[in-house]
Amino acid sequence: MKQFDAIITGFGKAGKTLAAELSNRDWKVALIEEDEMMYGGTCINIACIPTKLLMHDALDGREYKSAIERKNGVIGRLRDKNYHSVADLSNATVFDGRAQFVSNNEVVVTDKNGNKEVMTADKFFINTGAKSIIPPIEGDIDSDRVYTSTTLLDEDILPDRLTIIGGGYIGLEFAVMYNAFGSEVTVIVPDEQLLKNEDSDIAAEMSKDMADSGIHFLFGERAEHVKDDKNSITITLSGGKELSSDAVLFATGRRPNTENLGLEHTDISLTDSGAINVNSHLQTDVENVYALGDVKGGAQFTYTSLDDFRIVKDHLFGDGEYTFDSRTNIHYTMFTDPPYSRAGLTLKEAEEQGFKAQENSMPMSGHPRSHINNELRGLFKAVVDTESGKILGAHLYGVNSEELINMVKLAMDHDIPYTALRDMMYNHPVMSEAFNTLFDI
Numbered sequence: 001m002k003q004f005d006a007i008i009t010g011f012g013k014a015g016k017t018l019a020a021e022l023s024n025r026d027w028k029v030a031l032i033e034e035d036e037m038m039y040g041g042t043c044i045n046i047a048c049i050p051t052k053l054l055m056h057d058a059l060d061g062r063e064y065k066s067a068i069e070r071k072n073g074v075i076g077r078l079r080d081k082n083y084h085s086v087a088d089l090s091n092a093t094v095f096d097g098r099a100q101f102v103s104n105n106e107v108v109v110t111d112k113n114g115n116k117e118v119m120t121a122d123k124f125f126i127n128t129g130a131k132s133i134i135p136p137i138e139g140d141i142d143s144d145r146v147y148t149s150t151t152l153l154d155e156d157i158l159p160d161r162l163t164i165i166g167g168g169y170i171g172l173e174f175a176v177m178y179n180a181f182g183s184e185v186t187v188i189v190p191d192e193q194l195l196k197n198e199d200s201d202i203a204a205e206m207s208k209d210m211a212d213s214g215i216h217f218l219f220g221e222r223a224e225h226v227k228d229d230k231n232s233i234t235i236t237l238s239g240g241k242e243l244s245s246d247a248v249l250f251a252t253g254r255r256p257n258t259e260n261l262g263l264e265h266t267d268i269s270l271t272d273s274g275a276i277n278v279n280s281h282l283q284t285d286v287e288n289v290y291a292l293g294d295v296k297g298g299a300q301f302t303y304t305s306l307d308d309f310r311i312v313k314d315h316l317f318g319d320g321e322y323t324f325d326s327r328t329n330i331h332y333t334m335f336t337d338p339p340y341s342r343a344g345l346t347l348k349e350a351e352e353q354g355f356k357a358q359e360n361s362m363p364m365s366g367h368p369r370s371h372i373n374n375e376l377r378g379l380f381k382a383v384v385d386t387e388s389g390k391i392l393g394a395h396l397y398g399v400n401s402e403e404l405i406n407m408v409k410l411a412m413d414h415d416i417p418y419t420a421l422r423d424m425m426y427n428h429p430v431m432s433e434a435f436n437t438l439f440d441i
């Protein structure tokens with residue numbers, strides 16, 4: 001039986017970063033990846049990188065097939081680079097195969113020819129990500145016209161009409177992207193409005209802009225039945241309405257990838273939502289087994305997976321003070337056009353939590369840089385605590401918000417008062433100088 005210091009299952013953001021860290025510390029490392037097309041993990045191959053590249057090309061007016069070809073070239077190069085970033089390490093080996101636990105301290109790796117190899121290690125790190133959820137729906141769910149984000153990104157023919165089920169991150173990013181490429185896009189949203197957990201003014205502004213760009217929305221509806229009519233696909237909605245298109249994308253969430261991991265042969269437990277149960281150091285119920293990234297539940301982002309690596313590194317080699325509970329102000333960006341980025345609380349949430357909160361808002365049409373950019377859409381909002389001077393939240397819908405939100409998060413993490421952003425001297429003419437006005441509360 002092969003013996004390692006560490007076995008890492010899954011080539012995700014946390015796993016590959018950890019492999020390099022451990023190898024550089026002279027640990028003997030095995031990294032097991034079941035899919036040769038996934039070296040580097042989800043983000044590089046089927047998620048962040050291809051979608052943002054396609055969005056870029058769609059908004060640039062590039063033709064769909066040529067954008068898909070460019071995407072395939074870029075992710076192919078990144079996949080190769082990522083493979084070598086681990087395979088070329090002096091103390092790490094990449095194994096192609098599916099890893100399954102057979103006990104608390106052994107895994108069996110099965111390669112694509114069915115060959116099996118049992119391995120053991122002092123420590124195990126599970127980084128197997130998440131996969132698309134397709135809700136229980138009757139009918140021809142196995143039709144070639146039914147897609148997840150992964151399979152749609154593999155298609156080089158643009159659907160004339162695309163139905164998207166779900167109005168979350170994937171639903172809205174794909175809606176904007178495919179609409180810009182020229183598809184007629186309809187998004188089915190179960191709620192009565194878009195983005196019900198976001199600031200209502202911003203949600204309204206985004207809904208209006210997306211509708212103005214030609215995206216159709218059907219609110220208060222769920223997909224209940226799907227029928228492949230050979231030349232098209234028809235979805236029957238909860239209200240009885242039928243909707244035909246050329247392709248249907250399920251953008252209905254992603255669940256932790258614990259299937260076929262053999263966890264039933266271990267003492268590792270799952271949460272109610274199917275994620276691996278971990279403590280604040282990301283240890284599972286089995287002390288020498290950690291879980292990192294999407295598989296451990298919670299926020300599903302590449303940067304939170306990378307931060308999981310930091311937590312584990314601190315537990316293994318530091319004082320263990322940086323834990324899951326130390327993480328604050330998790331920010332995010334929805335890469336629509338323009339993008340929407342958020343950190344912290346809305347005014348309503350802040351008031352519910354008892355803060356003496358006040359907000360300010362600033363339409364991007366009033367900002368000089370917006371006129372240079374020829375992009376007047378957008379709305380920035382900030383929420384502050386008038387007693388402590390702390391920033392409680394920022395909700396930035398506008399050009400460059402994906403960059404600007406990091407500045408706000410830095411201020412929030414370090415308790416820099418909102419007046420510092422208000423009074424700072426910014427260069428000119430740039431989007432960040434909006435903070436002179438936005439934080440003038």
Ligand SMILES: Cc1cc2nc3c(=O)[nH]c(=O)nc-3n(C[C@H](O)[C@H](O)[C@H](O)COP(=O)(O)OP(=O)(O)OC[C@H]3O[C@@H](n4cnc5c(N)ncnc54)[C@H](O)[C@@H]3O)c2cc1C
Nearest residue numbers: 010012013034041042043047099128129293294300301302
């Ligand atoms: C369409 C889309 C767009 C996204 N856009 C963004 C974005 O813009 N920004 C952002 O921060 N996040 C984005 N995300 C989320 C982000 O991609 C994920 O949160 C992140 O990639 C998760 O990384 P991870 O470290 O958990 O593991 P992953 O990168 O998911 O890696 C898991 C790996 O484990 C392998 N594996 C699974 N089971 C086994 C097994 N039993 N044996 C061996 N190998 C196994 C898989 O093949 C996979 O390669 C997006 C997601 C999607 C789907």
Ligand SMILES: NC(=O)c1ccc[n+]([C@@H]2O[C@H](COP(=O)([O-])OP(=O)(O)OC[C@H]3O[C@@H](n4cnc5c(N)ncnc54)[C@H](O)[C@@H]3O)[C@@H](O)[C@H]2O)c1
Nearest residue numbers: 135166167168169170171190222223251252253254300333
């Ligand atoms: N920009 C980014 O960082 C980015 C981009 C894409 C994905 N992601 C990550 O990927 C994860 C998955 O994205 P997602 O968009 O699939 O999930 P999501 O949780 O963001 O949205 C799922 C949506 O599907 C809806 N839904 C569920 N069942 C439905 C049904 N039967 N009919 C109609 N609608 C239904 C839900 O109401 C919800 O709005 C996200 O949680 C996010 O963390 C991040």
